[in-house]
Amino acid sequence: MPTLQDVAKHAQVSTSTVSRVLSGKGKFTTEVQTRVQNAIKLLDYQPNSNAQALASNRVSLVGFITPSISAPFYGQIASGGEIAARAHKYRTLIANSFRNTDEELEAIRSFQAQGCKNIILHSMSFTDEQLIELANKIDGLVILGRFVEQIANRCVWLDNVKGGQMAAEYLIANGHEDIAILSYAQTQCDPSQRINGARIAFANAGLNLPQDSIIFNQGQIADGSWSVNKLLDSGKHFSAILAYNDLIAVGACKELIKRGYKVPEDVSVIGFDNLFFAEICTPELTTVNYPIKEMASYAVELSIKLTEQPDAYVERTHLFMPSIVERSSVKRLSK
Amino acid sequence: MPTLQDVAKHAQVSTSTVSRVLSGKGKFTTEVQTRVQNAIKLLDYQPNSNAQALASNRVSLVGFITPSISAPFYGQIASGGEIAARAHKYRTLIANSFRNTDEELEAIRSFQAQGCKNIILHSMSFTDEQLIELANKIDGLVILGRFVEQIANRCVWLDNVKGGQMAAEYLIANGHEDIAILSYAQTQCDPSQRINGARIAFANAGLNLPQDSIIFNQGQIADGSWSVNKLLDSGKHFSAILAYNDLIAVGACKELIKRGYKVPEDVSVIGFDNLFFAEICTPELTTVNYPIKEMASYAVELSIKLTEQPDAYVERTHLFMPSIVERSSVKRLSK
DNA sequence: CGCCCTTACGCAAGCGCTTGCGTTAACTCA
DNA sequence: TGAGTTAACGCAAGCGCTTGCGTAAGGGCG
The missing domain is CATH 1.10.260.40 (lambda repressor-like DNA-binding domains)
Incomplete structure (x- = not known):
């Protein structure tokens, strides 16, 4: 060369x-x-980028750390991020963390070893304190899908409370009162925020949400099935299911149908995320849109701005809004 | 630091x-x-990896070039590849090419600028000659999903002919004789190879495959729908559809159902790739498994071997085999 | 016309590491 | 015991680039 x-x-x-x-x-x-x-x-x-990096102590690399790049949700992060990165002549590094703190740390270290200061982290396992510490150490670190007050300007996140509320309101507006929630059992905040949002909707409608209407699971398709079985076997009555994500929702639909229920005639189901397969499954899934691709690309822009123009004005908050995507998995209940 | x-x-x-x-x-x-x-x-x-790279002219980076990382098929490449790369302490670069030659070239150039010699390329747009030239220039280049005789030892590929044949044989074994093929219109070899495989199966069964039973499209879900409409409107009779990939298959199923046909009762459908949503859709899709994740990880191993131990023995051919995954979208026809 | 300022470029150090070669000291063995 | 080995480390060049500083040439001005 x-x-x-x-x-x-x-x-x-x-x-x-x-x-x-x-x-x-x-x-x-x-x-x-x-x-x-x-x-x-x-x-x-x-x-030679290595020589450039060495001499200038600057590097055109943005690194993405997500649980698993092959999951549809995270694939969108990498894809949207890569496009934004390329537009700035940045190259894209990825690492699967498998929700493992050590892997996440290892990924960060190795990105840093490359001189990469622009890191987009979708972390499931770090504590807020760890994130704050990292953010202080790494100028270009941007947290995706999570909000930490002390480093608010570094967080690109979704209003999960609103999302949960919207989903619940949608069901309620369609006449549903007995709603089961299929949530995701993890310490991170998303699930509880969405439940809180749902609670708000319930309260506003004068409804109450019994604790045993909430089933926690591992967030995959099989867990949707599992949860429906648990629900059905408990004898609890419900006309609608509010799922933490589309995977659970799809699993729930499948199991419901398998056990002889019709969706949405007998049970309505609403998902969350609006992954591409939501329109593949039967019935097509009504869900809450999570504009993750846009958020990923926004996160890249933010990260680059943070490192290239440290003095530039940066919004204090980077909040994205969910929205309902109506399809055919929710039925309007006539009184 | x-x-x-x-x-x-x-x-x-x-x-x-x-x-x-x-x-x-x-x-x-x-x-x-x-x-x-x-x-x-x-x-x-x-x-500092940059200093290491500069001084030693060696770099621990493997780069993946695929049309679009967010597509399920390509997501698996990145994911399987990343895992294999990490096992060797390599980091993973990705680039979306959008099936565009210029973008592919640009990606290769920029990977090379990083000193990255380990490149896994899933190319739709290069000619064989271009690939040969590239392979000669880049020691660690491995072609994924394609076979070029002159650089056979650098190609990790699937037996598409066999795959097409297996799919057709499966339909035939289930009593189908009027089979429509929904193929993918591109210059690359996969589609024609699969059709050739199907032809073999037809010939073996004493059946013939009229040219107007093959519809070419753009390979997405919507194209599956489009093709079914075209087929139906042509008045052609068929009891089964052999789709180039699962996306087309799903689109076909949806359109079939929309137009009042039952799948598989009225029309059977077989897909290709075995993407994860094949078991989400209704009916669950019978399809041909494409072990792309394993192939990607194999490709990484191969690439690293090629660069780290140039004298080591390398198999002349790296061929993977497809296999039928039976689900519920194909019905056995009673005579 | 002499002075100063700018413009346009070259010089050379240095980024953090690798590596061939040189050096020293310890060790072997006839 | 002295010549030759070898083990264990240091020296310093150099990878390809960036960048602060120096400088020569040109231009403006009184």
């Missing part, structure tokens, strides 16, 4: 001049500029 | 010694070794 030296020799200038032409900083005559550019084209020169 | 120098100072040795202890090459007393290791721990030292 040709080096800056080679280009300099060809253009009959010093390496510093080539470097300046390349970066557009500094002054030079248009004559020199064209000489350099010609040499670059002629030699098919491509700067 | 602490540097090698800092570690050396703390351990009272030269930087070369630290470097040697780190890499395990060269000789040193265990006493020196522990001194160095203690210093490393004490300072929480992490080598």
Whole structure:
């Protein structure tokens, strides 16, 4: 591979001049500029990023840490993020963490070892304190899908309370009063926030939400099935299910149908996330849209801004709003 | 961040010694070794990958180029690949190419600029000649999902002919004789290979495959619907559909059902790829398994072997086999 | 016309690491 | 015991780039 030296020799200038032409900083005559550019084209020169990084202590890399890139939700993060990154001439690093703190830490370390300061973290396992500490250490760290007050300007998140509320309100508006919630058993905040949102909707409607209407599970398709069975076997009556995510919702639908119930005629189901398969399944899933792709791309922009223009104005809060996507898994109950 | 120098100072040795202890090459007393290791721990030292790369001209990065990382199929490549890469202490770069030659080239260039020699390419747009040229230039380039004779040992691929044949044979074995093929209109070889495989099965069964039984489309869900409409409107009779991929298959199922046909009672459908949503949709999709995750991880191993041990023995061919996954979208036809 | 300021470029140090070679001291063995 | 080995480490160059500083040439101005 040709080096800056080679280009300099060809253009009959010093390496510093080539470097300046390349970066557009500094002054030079248009004559020199064209000489350099010609040499670059002629030699098919491509700067060595490692040398650049070493010399300038700057790196054009954004790293994504998500539980598992092959899950549809996280795939969108990587995809939306990559597009935004590429638009800024940044390259994209990824790491699967499998919700494991050690893996997450290891990923961060290795990204840092690359000189990568732009890290988008969708963490399930760090505590708020850990995140704050990390954010203070890493200028370009952006937390996706979570809100931590002390580093609010570094968090790109969804209003989960609102989302839960919207979902519940939608069911209530469709005449449902006996609603079961299939939630996700984890310490992180999303599930409880969505439940809280639902509680608000219930309270507003003068309804109450008995504790045994909430089933916690592991958030996968099979867990949706499992939860429905548990619900059905408990003898509890319900006309609608509010699921923590689309996976649970789909599992619930399948199990419901398997056990002879019709969806939505007998039981309505609403999901969360609006993953692409929501319109594949039968019935097509009514769900709450989580604009994760946009959020990922926003997070990248934010991270780059944070590192490239540390003094630039940054919104204090980066909050995204969920929205209802009506399809066919919720039935209007006539009184 | 602490540097090698800092570690050396703390351990009272030269930087070369630290470097040697780190890499395990060269000789040193265990006493020196522990001194160095203690210093490393004490300072929480992490080598600067850019400096390492620059000095050694070696880099622990594997780059994946796929059309779009958020598509389920390609997500599996990144995920399986990342896991294999991490096992070798390699980091993972990704790039979306959107089936665009320029983007693919650009991605390769930028990976190379990082010093990354391990590239896994799932290319839709390069010609065989281009791939050969690239493979000759880049030691660690591995082609995924395609076979090019001249660089056979660099191709990790699926027996698509066999896959098409298996799918057709499965339908035939279930009594179907009027089979429509919903294929993918692209210059690349997969679709035609699968059709060829189907032809073999037809020929073996003494059946023939009229040209107007094959509909070409763009390979997405909507295209499955579109193709079914085209088929239905042409008045052609068929009892089964053999789809190029699961997306088309799902779209076909949906449209069939929409137009009043029952799947599989009226029309059977078989897909290809065995993506995770195949068991979500209704009916659950019978399909051909494409072990892409395993292939991706294999490709990474191969690439690393190619660059780290250029003289090691490498299988001449890396061929994976598809297999039928029986679910409920194909009905046995009684004579 | 001499002075100063700017413009346009070159010089060279240095980013943090690897590695070939050199050096020292300990060790082997006839 | 002295020549030759070898083990264990240090020296320093150099990977390809950036960038602060220096400087020569050109231009403006009184």
